[in-house]
Amino acid sequence: MKTKISILLLVVVAFAAYSFSFExxxxxxxxxxxxxxxxxxxxxxxxxxxxxxxxxxxxxxxxQAFKTLQTAEADKIAKDKGFTTPAAETPACLKCHVLxxxxxPSEFESTFSKEDGVQCETCHGAGSEYKKLSIMKDKEKAxxxxxxxxxxxxxxxxxxxxxxxxxxxxxxxxxxxxxxQHKKP
Numbered sequence: 259m260k261t262k263i264s265i266l267l268l269v270v271v272a273f274a275a276y277s278f279s280f281e282x283x284x285x286x287x288x289x290x291x292x293x294x295x296x297x298x299x300x301x302x303x304x305x306x307x308x309x310x311x312x313x314x315x316x317x318x319x320x321x322q323a324f325k326t327l328q329t330a331e332a333d334k335i336a337k338d339k340g341f342t343t344p345a346a347e348t349p350a351c352l353k354c355h356v357l358x359x360x361x362x363p364s365e366f367e368s369t370f371s372k373e374d375g376v377q378c379e380t381c382h383g384a385g386s387e388y389k390k391l392s393i394m395k396d397k398e399k400a401x402x403x404x405x406x407x408x409x410x411x412x413x414x415x416x417x418x419x420x421x422x423x424x425x426x427x428x429x430x431x432x433x434x435x436x437x438x439q440h441k442k443p
Contacts, residue, residue, distance in 0.1 A: 290383065290384030290385070290386050290387045290388075290403075290404040291366060291370075291384055291386040292358060292361075292365060292367065292370045292379050292384045292385065292386070293367045293369050293370055293379070293385045293386050293389055294366075294367070294369045294370035294371055294374060294379075295315060295321070295374045295377035295378050295379075296369065296374070297367075297369045297370075297385065297389065298311075298378040298379070298385055298389065299311045299312035299378060302391065302394070303378075303440075307442070308442060309440045309441060310440075311378070311440045314437075314438060314439075314440050315377065315378065315438075318437065318438050320375055320376035320380075320438065321374065321375055321376070321377070322375060323354070323355040323356065323375030324346070324356045324372065324373050324374070325375065326355065327344075327345040327346040327348075327352070327355050327356075328344075328345075328346045332346070332351065333345050336348050336350075336351055339424075350422075353418075354376075354417075354418035354423070356372050356376075357372065357375075357376065357377060357379060357380040358370070358372050365384070367386060376418075381408065381414065382405055383404045383405060383406040384404055385405075386404075387404045388400040388401075388403035388404050388405045411435065412431050412435075415431060415434075415435070416431070419431070
């Protein structure tokens with residue numbers, strides 16, 4: 259009997275912990291708005307002291323991700339995969355090349371541009387609640403306000419860089435991470 263009660267208690271505690279963390283994340287997503295890369299890196303994360311994230315992002319393929327879908331080559335890839343719409347209008351392409359393709363416009367501030375492709379908030383979550391300098395100076399406070407820092411970056415990145423991607427065969431996580439990582443601040 260004690261074993262059954264212990265197991266039941268363990269299941270209840272585990273479910274409560276899961277529910278709490280999911281609700282916390284859902285609340286942050288519901289209250290935060292996406293502000294766009296230019297607000298994040300353009301305002302603060304561009305100096306040497308801040309890690310030059312603006313340069314890193316602008317010089318990466320992520321900043322050009324949506325633009326690559328507007329090419330004849332991308333349209334050919336989409337057509338070869340059996341899609342009848344141009345790549346820039348194909349949900350299977352957009353899901354990894356653009357943040358916000360299926361999101362409600364109310365989730366974005368006017369400073370956000372989908373044309374900026376894969377940007378800061380694609381990985382780090384909606385920034386309106388953590389973008390203030392007073393919050394960003396405290397990493398834990400920023401995380402409490404919606405900043406996402408992935409513990410398993412490889413798993414997150416391979417959500418898009420996987421076998422469904424036409425360029426997957428040439429994707430080397432360690433090599434690519436070295437190009438876009440930003441250790442500061």
